[in-house]
Amino acid sequence: MMVDSSIRALTFDVFGTVVDWRGSIIREGRRLEQEKGLQVNWASFADAWRAGYAPAMQRVRTGELPWMNIDGLHRLILDDLLEQFQITGLSESEIDHFNRVWHRLHPWPDARRGLRRLRRHFTLATLSNGNMALLINMAKQARLPWDCILSAELFRHYKPDPEVYLGAAPLLGLQPGEMIMVAAHNGDLRAARALGFKTAFVHRPREYGPHQTTDLTPDPEVDVVAQDFNDLAEQLQGQHG
């Protein structure tokens, strides 16, 4: 394992790596369904919402859309999906509240305890495409013990643009090689690794539901492979006493 005592901070992808967006949206959708007397396949709905995310960021990246944070992009996608899934009868404030389900996502069962253990040894920062307010609200609600919240929003670039990773390092007062990027996604880790970060792949084989086909296997280049955050804590604290 290529992790040594020079590591000072861990930066975390959040959606899918720390929190279960799919399960959380399905649960909150079902509550909405009961309240409003709807009939919706919420698993399909959650998958469609998430599927709209990369293309929406790409529209920002190419300049087709002006800079817009994830709350804004989620809302663009949501407005389409409400039509597509024939969800009617929601007021503007109900739609806005539902759009913020992303602020209320639930952590994977190991996340909170694993982070608490890791925090004794390292500075823990988010490094997410989620906007600051989303990440702050999520951390407060889910009691995620971050040392600091960093977001793509600070750099007006979305991962995997290099600006995000390279912007985070000086804010933490560190060189990329003193940090581990933690994610359940090879693409995120590949971008970080190319810029000098160490990388840790965390298995989240049900992020996309029972039939997930992507990110089931880490790239051979990753420095650490962990089953979950407790496993990550055990592997890394061995290095740090």
Next chain:
Amino acid sequence: MMVDSSIRALTFDVFGTVVDWRGSIIREGRRLEQEKGLQVNWASFADAWRAGYAPAMQRVRTGELPWMNIDGLHRLILDDLLEQFQITGLSESEIDHFNRVWHRLHPWPDARRGLRRLRRHFTLATLSNGNMALLINMAKQARLPWDCILSAELFRHYKPDPEVYLGAAPLLGLQPGEMIMVAAHNGDLRAARALGFKTAFVHRPREYGPHQTTDLTPDPEVDVVAQDFNDLAEQLQGQHG
């Protein structure tokens, strides 16, 4: 009192408001003195270091210096002071370590408990001229329970420039009127108030030592006046149940 249930977040000045920079520098200076066999008036030293701070920021503000974070500005001032106070025999790494005494400042006795109480009701963010790494390291060492760390460094402007206050609001997803700026300094509160923030003045009559002459009295325009952070918590939680 002009604080109502629309308040969602508190933003805090840090140096002097949350932490006792003067006492912390004096204590750490005295340890250095013993190790190195120096003879220095550390109260004068601490006062001189702090007195260099506003002029250094002004050099950045006018463009005489390029953007430089507080670690950089503290070091510029320190290099002069080492000469002025005839402090010799420190290696580069010892000077760098001493410069980071600002990362290791101790909180006022009421700060940690007061913040814990406030955090149950509000989002708590720093809004300091200290750089991100400084504030993150300080929070970790002093166990200050921030929900998020925001710094002038994110906006490349120093308080009281409006860019800092106006930059913080959208990152928290709030309007200025939904936030209270908390500081022991009328100048900081004046700038925030002019932009629509509510303001809370916290008395820190010994920040500058036993003979302090400034900021002993709050401006009449402040919304809340508190003796310390526990008093602030009591006054504000009354409003929030």
